[in-house]
Amino acid sequence: MKERPIRFGGAMVRALLDGRKTQTRDIVKLPHHNPLGQWEPTIIGGKNGGRTAAGTTLPQQGGIWHTRTGDCLTCPHGQPGDRLWVREKHLNWWLRDEANPEGPRVFSHVAAYAADGYELEHGEKWIASNQMLRAASRITLEITAVRVERLQDISEADAQAEGVPRDTEPCDHIRQSCEDIGCMGQTHKSSFCDQWCDLNGIPSWNKNPWVWVREFKRVATS
Template sequence: MLYLTDDNVRAVQRTVNPKTQTRRVVKLPHNNPLGVWEPTVIGSPNGGRTSAGETIPEQGGIWHTRTGDNLMCPYGQPGDRLWCREAWCHLSDVRTNDPGGDALQRRVFYRADYPGDTLMHDDDPAEKIKWRSSRFMPRWASRISLEIVSVRVERLNDISDADAEAEGWPGFTDDNGLDSMAWYSELWDSLNASRGHSWQANPYVWRIEFRRLP
């Protein structure tokens, strides 16, 4: 499962140059000074099996050279399918009159489809729509499913221009005239700098490549 911002939803849904990668900070359980954390590769036919005896898909991980602790991506591994949560509201949030049948249970609106909060309340257009947080989206309301293609660990600043484009860059230059790398570094800091994971700090990240499922 992944939480998507409105911009990410629109980027994933684009038919031209859609978003096909995401980066998430690696949360290290400790920083033992007698060793260091290093990226590694795990899985493949000769690289380990699950407790059920199934082959672990080849993928990136990270391990500590002193303790031997080895971390796999908490968001999934190649071949896994993820459903995505986004800001939404119910038909019951935008009208007071019950339309009958099962409409209240099945009708969903997504905030990413209404930039600038252009969705209006049916019975009172002056009433502001109260969007529901992505955290409270149930599985049945999700419209976006992704399949993980690859996972690896890298330093944030190791991102390439092509990878920055795959993160959802809006075009040859964005509205502020930024190229893909400058755009992504600003986006990253807007989401992560306040948490101590700035672009300059250059943390280890999970680089997750995915494809959207029909």
């Protein structure tokens, strides 16, 4: 089992704490685009997992391979059974070592998390999520499944599992149907599309890249 950090903003942290977010997606970084073949999803490991030449057990996992070159990629962000510790914006409490009062302060505990709605007092400053210490993390996740799919193939149920709320904005295209112009209407998928475009840009959604889909469960909070 490996453990690695993962960053989430306030809305997604709240979705994790509420149990509404159980999936996340990242773009697959393909090493080439050989035109004599194509990239396709694949499954690595058998029904009960596979084994390496050294005898190490491999859990079943999703990957992607190229039909011409045979190149096969597995998710670099973790495999089933691996754990993720969540980094989020926070405020630490630091203490000085009583044995060395003139020395540097040492981490004591987290005074507040931004996702909880805490309002900073005078002189306080949020610590960015990418600077969070492992000891300060309050959410630990365990990856339960990994697969590869096209970004736009996300289902309504999976969009909801991404932790986004359902879009409630009424459609404003009076003379055209949603199907005619590709509108997703008042759905979780519409909200997920908006969130993806905010983070990665509209061109990223339109390119419809392959993405790693990691499913997980929360196993520890403090």
